[in-house]
Amino acid sequence: MKRTLFRNQWLPWLLLAPQLAITFVFFLWPAAQAVRQSFLRQDAFGINTSFVGLANFRALWNSPEYLNSLQVTAVFAVLVTVLSMGLSLLLAVALDRMIRSASLYTTLLVWPYAVAPAVAGILWWFIFNPTIGIMPYVLEGIGYDWNHISSKSDALILVVIASAWKQISYNFLFFVAGLQSIPASLREAAAIDGAGPVRRFFDITLPLLSPTTFFLLVVNIVYAMFDTFAVIDATTEGGPAQATNILVYKVYFDGFVGQNLGSSAAQSVILMGIVIALTAIQFRYVEKKVAY
Amino acid sequence: MASITLDKVGKIYAGGTRAVGDVSIDIADGEFIVLVGPSGCGKSTLLRMVAGLEAISEGTVRIGNRVVNDIEPADRDIAMVFQNYALYPHMSVRQNLAYGLKNRRTPRAEIERRVAQAAAILQIGPFLDRKPRALSGGQRQRVAMGRAIVREPAAFLFDEPLSNLDAKLRVTMRLEIKELQRRLRTTSIYVTHDQLEAMTLADRLVVLNAGRIEQIGTPLEVYRKPASTFVAGFIGSxxxxxxxxxxxxxxxxxxxxxxxxxxxxxxxxxxxxxxxxxxxxxxxxxxxxxxxxxxxxxxxxxxxxxxxxxxxxxxxxxxxxxxxxxxxxxxxxxx
Incomplete structure (x- = not known):
């Protein structure tokens, strides 16, 4: 790498200033505000603000709704990550065996990524609409009465499918790149060594893909916890009966609809803490098992 | 141990390109055959057809007295040494050697015995618990050969195994391969573009040009009586x-x-x-x-x-x- 030495001490800071300003204004400042807010309580009109210490956090800890939301988020994040990574790996492996039309297939599979999350939510909402949707019609044919408006599990399935679908393109591209960087001769050597296709996949391909898988695991969990807000908002709005009320949606709902800013801020601080902790754990423990 | 017979073998790729045509070779049990020719002459394709990594478009390949055209690579009883060694990077040297035996459900004691024996022959004992990336080029080359010999196959297939080594090491390893084959007496097919490697290793040479055989003979026969101007220009330096x-x-x-x-x-x-x-x-x-x-x-x-x-x-x-x-x-x- 090329190293440049600056004789003037101010120039490097000046050049960094735009990036630092953006980071400060849009990331650090709001995060600090959230932390500050989480220790405060405002009255309904925003006239009086008082410092309440950890009362907001204590209230959350004692709230069954919040604990439910934690649980829903955990289930939701695991399901979205497993489903979208599993499907994209399957698609990527299929593509890796194709010789012709692989680029067309790739192009088509990348499209969902260009769809805005809210639009994706609406799309799946239409497909699974109990009155006008195609899927409930099909499911009725096999004797299943689909209704995500009244059934908690149906609602969760819907938001999981919609969120996972959105992320498949991204995972797929990384898996394809990962697969293509594994030399063909390794799989050939394994074939000669008596490993069948399934065995080769688990003994050779999957371990060599582990850096990609690890990276995607971090990205997907963060995606499921933060970026699925629009999908939830466009489909179930957290219902029915809190069944799809994941943490990030609850932050929005309690803060902007319920106007309970203190509690909302405390929730977002906790959410931030969870994601930081998860990422740290992943880098510390999972990375050790990755075969580079 | 087995003879290998290629009878009018040809390879036509999808799209009609002919890579190999009308190749017939009789390889005796224990013989060391070198396929030599310039790049693109079809020698690797030919080897890969014997290995089962490429479909055979025309003709038949026999290993022993069994036609192997439709038999999976794993069931052909061959072992291959690749140009880039193709060692499994996430496995230790020991696991690399044992992998093929494990897949064939060889008893554990037998695996250990064969791995120890191969390690002794190739002098890779001290590295058995290392990962391939912690080895030098020559050591990796030895592990790749070790992986082939633990299997005790009917034939060894070598696909330009020395071309990733530096010139000096290439000469040493060339000798080692020759001695190893002498000792084990396993039928071997060796592909190279280096005529010197071909001359020094082969019991018999097969000179290929544009997917066809130009000449088959012992190194000295080919050197003394080249069958065509192509062979004359290719063999000898x-x-x-x-x-x-x-x-x-x-x-x-x-x-x-x-x-x-x-x-x-x-x-x-x-x-x-x-x-x-x-x-x-x-x-x-x-x-x-x-x-x-x-x-x-x-x-x-x-x-x-x-x-x-x-x-x-x-x-x-x-x-x-x-x-x-x-x-x-x-x-x-x-x-």
């Missing part, structure tokens, strides 16, 4: 001089209007020699000196002792009986 017969005076009538081949080492300086060469460039090799020049409009290379006298023009003579005659159109040898 420095390459044989191929010149129009018109450039050489006093030839027998049969050789008129053809191509003449003379090996650089068969030419020597003689004051009354029939050829006069204008010297253009000199390469000193230490023990030998290569003199490049032209005679009668044809390029010519002469190998001579490094103490031989030099001048701008040299008169040359050739060793009696050392001329090779080739047909002017087909390029085939005329005897």
């Amino acid at each position: 420095p390459a044989m001089n191929l010149i129009s017969s018109r450039a050489v005076p006093h030839l027998p009538a049969a050789a008129q209007a053809g191509t003449i081949g003379i090996r650089p080492e068969d030419l020597s300086v003689a004051p009354d020699g029939p050829l006069e060469m204008e010297v253009l460039a000199v390469e000193e090799l230490g023990a030998q000196r290569l003199v490049h020049g032209q005679t009668g409009g044809e390029r010519l290379t002469v190998a001579m002792p490094s103490d031989a006298p030099l001048s701008d023009t040299l008169r040359l003579t050739y060793r009696p009986g050392s001329l090779h005659l080739f047909h002017p159109e087909t390029g085939r040898r005329i005897d």
Whole structure:
């Protein structure tokens, strides 16, 4: 790498200033505000603000709704990550065996990524609409009465499918790149060594893909916890009966609809803490098992 | 241990490109066969068809007395050493060696015995618990061979196994492969583009050009009696001089209007020699000196002792009986 030495001490800071300003204004400042807010309580009109210490956090800890939301988020994040990574790996492996039309297939599979999350939510909402949707019609044919408006599990399935679908393109591209960087001769050597296709996949391909898988695991969990807000908002709005009320949606709902800013801020601080902790754990423990 | 028979084997790729055509070779049990030719001549494709990594479009391949055309690579009882070694990077050397045996449900004690034996033969015992990336090129090469020999297969297939090594190591490993094959007496097919490797390793050489066999023979047969101008130019270093017969005076009538081949080492300086060469460039090799020049409009290379006298023009003579005659159109040898 090329190293440049600056004789003037101010120039490097000046050049960094735009990036630092953006980071400060849009990331650090709001995060600090959230932390500050989480220790405060405002009255309904925003006239009086008082410092309440950890009362907001204590209230959350004692709230069954919040604990439910934690649980829903955990289930939701695991399901979205497993489903979208599993499907994209399957698609990527299929593509890796194709010789012709692989680029067309790739192009088509990348499209969902260009769809805005809210639009994706609406799309799946239409497909699974109990009155006008195609899927409930099909499911009725096999004797299943689909209704995500009244059934908690149906609602969760819907938001999981919609969120996972959105992320498949991204995972797929990384898996394809990962697969293509594994030399063909390794799989050939394994074939000669008596490993069948399934065995080769688990003994050779999957371990060599582990850096990609690890990276995607971090990205997907963060995606499921933060970026699925629009999908939830466009489909179930957290219902029915809190069944799809994941943490990030609850932050929005309690803060902007319920106007309970203190509690909302405390929730977002906790959410931030969870994601930081998860990422740290992943880098510390999972990375050790990755075969580079 | 097995013989390998290729009968009119051909490879046509989707789209109609022909990579290999009409190749028939009988390989005896325990024989070391080298497929040699320039890049793109189809030698690797041929090897991969024997291994089962490429479908066979035409003809039949037999290992032992079994036709293997539709048999999976794993069931052909062969082991292959790849150009890039293809060691499993996430497994230790020991696991790399044991993988093929484990897949075949070999008893654990037997696996350990064979791994220990291969490690002893190849002197890789100290590295058994290392990962391949912690090994040098030569050590990786040994592990790749170890993976082949633990399996005790009917045949070894080598796909340019030495081309990723530096020149000095290549010479050492070449010898080791030769000794190993002598010792194990396993039928081997070895692919290379390096004619020196081919000459030194082979019991018999198969020279390939554009997907077809130019000549099959022992290294000395191929060297002494090349079947075509292609073989003449490919085998032997420095390459044989191929010149129009018109450039050489006093030839027998049969050789008129053809191509003449003379090996650089068969030419020597003689004051009354029939050829006069204008010297253009000199390469000193230490023990030998290569003199490049032209005679009668044809390029010519002469190998001579490094103490031989030099001048701008040299008169040359050739060793009696050392001329090779080739047909002017087909390029085939005329005897």
